[in-house]
Amino acid sequence: MKGKIKNIAVLTSGGDAPGMNAAIRAVVRACSFYNLDCTGVYRGYQGLIEADFEKLDARSVRNIINKGGTFLKSTRSEDFKTKEGRKKAYESLRNNNIDALVVIGGDGTFTGGQKFSQEFDFPIVGIPATIDNDIDGTDYTLGYDTALNTVVEAIDKIRDTASSHNRLFLIEVMGRDAGDIALNSGIGAGAEEILIPEENLGVERLIDSLKRSKKSGKTSSIIVVAEGDKSGKNIFELANYIEENMDEYEIRVSVLGHIQRGGCPSCFDRVLASKLGVGAVEALMEGKTEVMIGLHHKKVVTVDLTTAIKGEVKLDKELRRVADITSV
Amino acid sequence: MKGKIKNIAVLTSGGDAPGMNAAIRAVVRACSFYNLDCTGVYRGYQGLIEADFEKLDARSVRNIINKGGTFLKSTRSEDFKTKEGRKKAYESLRNNNIDALVVIGGDGTFTGGQKFSQEFDFPIVGIPATIDNDIDGTDYTLGYDTALNTVVEAIDKIRDTASSHNRLFLIEVMGRDAGDIALNSGIGAGAEEILIPEENLGVERLIDSLKRSKKSGKTSSIIVVAEGDKSGKNIFELANYIEENMDEYEIRVSVLGHIQRGGCPSCFDRVLASKLGVGAVEALMEGKTEVMIGLHHKKVVTVDLTTAIKGEVKLDKELRRVADITSV
Amino acid sequence: MKGKIKNIAVLTSGGDAPGMNAAIRAVVRACSFYNLDCTGVYRGYQGLIEADFEKLDARSVRNIINKGGTFLKSTRSEDFKTKEGRKKAYESLRNNNIDALVVIGGDGTFTGGQKFSQEFDFPIVGIPATIDNDIDGTDYTLGYDTALNTVVEAIDKIRDTASSHNRLFLIEVMGRDAGDIALNSGIGAGAEEILIPEENLGVERLIDSLKRSKKSGKTSSIIVVAEGDKSGKNIFELANYIEENMDEYEIRVSVLGHIQRGGCPSCFDRVLASKLGVGAVEALMEGKTEVMIGLHHKKVVTVDLTTAIKGEVKLDKELRRVADITSV
């Protein structure tokens, strides 16, 4: 699979994230700018297998930069995990004279893409899009900044009630393995405590800290809890435990859930999507493959998909320190 | 307790609602306009008992019209349910030369206020503030319009994900006895089905309807479920039931919860609060007591507290009809 | 032009307003519900002349209830003002077997529609959509509630700066003939003064009032000025005049302009649009014509287009009174 690229396909896969539409738009517009054809693939890898394609030109993507979700839709494809499925996908691409593929998504999306690329020597470039910001090799993933704003706006509303009633709220935010959303939104929302997957400080310490801060004059409290919190208790059990061990507050639980994935992308995510989308097309034109386009130190970079996938989650200790100081 | 009123106290009680601060502001400003003293009572009826008072003037309430919650805070007071507690509250008022009381809240707030007024012949006027819109004698309660906007904005975000993934979402909104929030936000968010406390159409009908609409070409679906839904299943059981009885969709559940109570009040709620706050002070000046200030047919009206409290929840059949037609 | 209606066309005309898409959706869905055909007309009356039509079914209008603007687009048509233009429009309708027309817009839209209806005995029903709320016979027009929220949110932002700097801001809002937006948003945003087209209180009084409120302890001030303000000065001249006559404040001007027309419709506007859209189709089915569907006292009503058009703007004196009291 060599030669000049003339027709690039683009798909979104895995959980949706704000900014996916903006990234699709940038891929399409960059193709148009460089006089390449662009083909939209509906429903991710499943649509690749089923050749669910549509030609996209610069005008096809008007007025979508500010829309949440993905107009190409996204599914998880079991078929694509089989050799046979990927074979069919390859045939779809060949039959439609598509030379290269941009895949927009997270970890799983990249893993599937890399396998496919290696099996069929087919050029693939990934764009990181997941609200969890858990991809290595890029400072930010698409949707993360928007999700943080969604979370702090939701907690701002809950704080109205918390401080009107002298209540303690436990608020669950996304983040099964990474505490980035919890830590940043917790600082941003002025949370008193932030529980993250990367550390388990113990529930006794939590009670002590809450009692101390109550004594210092706090009349209401917000605790942000990442889904993947390691306290060994789910958020409702945690609420019960606190209730049993201190009676200074009425306790309430709120699970923010799916609102975190949606919404109009922030300006940051729209610009990021535009940069990465352009970068993806240009990388393919330069003959690159099996790479992810990321942003590092404000510059567009290319990173091996292997690096992006193997990414280990690391606690940002400086951020944890700032959280502890500003919640005093 | 007769004679010209010179000092009006104001408190908020029960669950908080957006617009409470705007109503307090209007009461304070109206007192200032009519050269009356105004006293803020912290923490509702409990603060009344404990004489937790502060003199408020026109400048005390600057920059609060747009804030959610209530800066006077709100609690549920067990003491005020006792004769002895109410006695103390009366003494607090007399000792501070307060002649009349404006209570901002819902059902429970009015019941307590009426009892107190009757026992001590003390002038009391109520302002209806609850996001549930379940008070009789007023077309709108404070906070209801804001809550509707909060709910549709949240569902708009969830719809991004629903339509990106061909999913069915069950979304729980507030409303234990009244389906107003569910019905209005359901229409506003373009929900396919709306389950409310006032009717039980049966889960079989729901499955039939979902299958029919799937056949008609719908690729994703939003079902809005009021807390007090009468299906006999909680929202998670309902999700399981649907999952077992149709496999056309992936099902997800989202409980919106406490974000519905907070947030900046809408313009409607701010203007409503301003009208009702002014109306409350003027009603007291005219010698009225044991009344609620409401809005009916765009006019400020006074309603006996008895009427407001006894209010029966009635299903708005026209709205249900519009919901059925527009979700076709 | 008699007989059972089988195919209803719908168009939007004049200035766009949030909720137009929701109204189109409701018209389409109601047609679908009653097994009628529905035809979308692009670009208002001009598209009628040019037969710029598209068949719409229930699925054509998915995911538009929350979008601002109008996907059918809107223009002002000079051709439709001529007999010849209207003749062509009539032929377009006949050639496409369209039996009735729903027109969504304001004053000018209704005037054109009525003329057309009378000339060709063609059934027409209007839906009031304009942010100015200046149509008689309905308590609310589509887009008005959303515009009020947009305005107060904008002024909330400006107030951050005003109170950080002890400044006086003059803010121009829409309303050439009617002060409804200015009066409601002014109350909602806590403005100190509100200048509206229905009254001219004189610029000297304004200076006096500003000096008085400065003395009372105000450190910043917001003055909301309707476009059609009768002070005889435009907003920049007004700013200069104030600057020359008092030096207590730095003065700034902000013209909110076109942001007031756009944005996601509020829940209120979405529900209103749904009610009116259903009402329009049902009115046509009942043989009504030359009427507007409005909302009065929370009920859907039909009003002669003549009444709607001739509407005189009346100052809501009670609202002016509330504004004066709460800005004390």
Added chain:
Amino acid sequence: MKGKIKNIAVLTSGGDAPGMNAAIRAVVRACSFYNLDCTGVYRGYQGLIEADFEKLDARSVRNIINKGGTFLKSTRSEDFKTKEGRKKAYESLRNNNIDALVVIGGDGTFTGGQKFSQEFDFPIVGIPATIDNDIDGTDYTLGYDTALNTVVEAIDKIRDTASSHNRLFLIEVMGRDAGDIALNSGIGAGAEEILIPEENLGVERLIDSLKRSKKSGKTSSIIVVAEGDKSGKNIFELANYIEENMDEYEIRVSVLGHIQRGGCPSCFDRVLASKLGVGAVEALMEGKTEVMIGLHHKKVVTVDLTTAIKGEVKLDKELRRVADITSV
């Protein structure tokens, strides 16, 4: 002026920016964390001269992290530009046992602070806060990210109208010397053209480009114009020029103005403010002075005030390139 620091004063100066309150909070909380006293200075350098001080503790800054503006208020002080004024300011500080000063603001704030620090050998640390992002030595200034979101949200609303009516909108955004806001918000809002102070591409080129994009099928257009645009025409003259030279569009102008300075800070700005506030206190504790605390490559850094002030505005050519490609 040596020795251990025990009492830090904090002030805001110059134009307000979202995140200033969050930065004040972080300074106060960090002082509390390290057992230092903290003194709030009202009204910037003028308040320093007049000793308009208030002791602040951890609880004084509750519930302000999400508020726009600055509760310490900000003014431009002519007195502080005089030797005499600064002398008085120094005496105020000494009389109140204040050992160090954190100044939050932009260019002018830092210039004044540096002069003062040098004259009196008084420890000063700056935190960059200005929506223009025109300070050297930091990747981001406080308020910039929020302003970008405000601008794209405003343009999203205007786009509703633009695309409903096939109009061309000229939208003026802030940026007298720097095109950062215009360039980023222009990409984020999907603008067709972006005019910035750093380059003058000529008005003829603009007309050519607009005609070309109209031909390519665009039916509406958004042009973002920075205040400091170098076309030699103000935005209204530019509108007239376009109107005279092409009749494909109706032209409208919107000047976003002061709404860009206000509003709740984004999560990004809140976290940035928290980091910089903590960093400022820690820098003073480490004996640093005449430095700004900035963020570079996601890390908190200290930069000489001289560097920060002398900052030259550089066009981000990569961003301009992305803008050109994605607007194709």
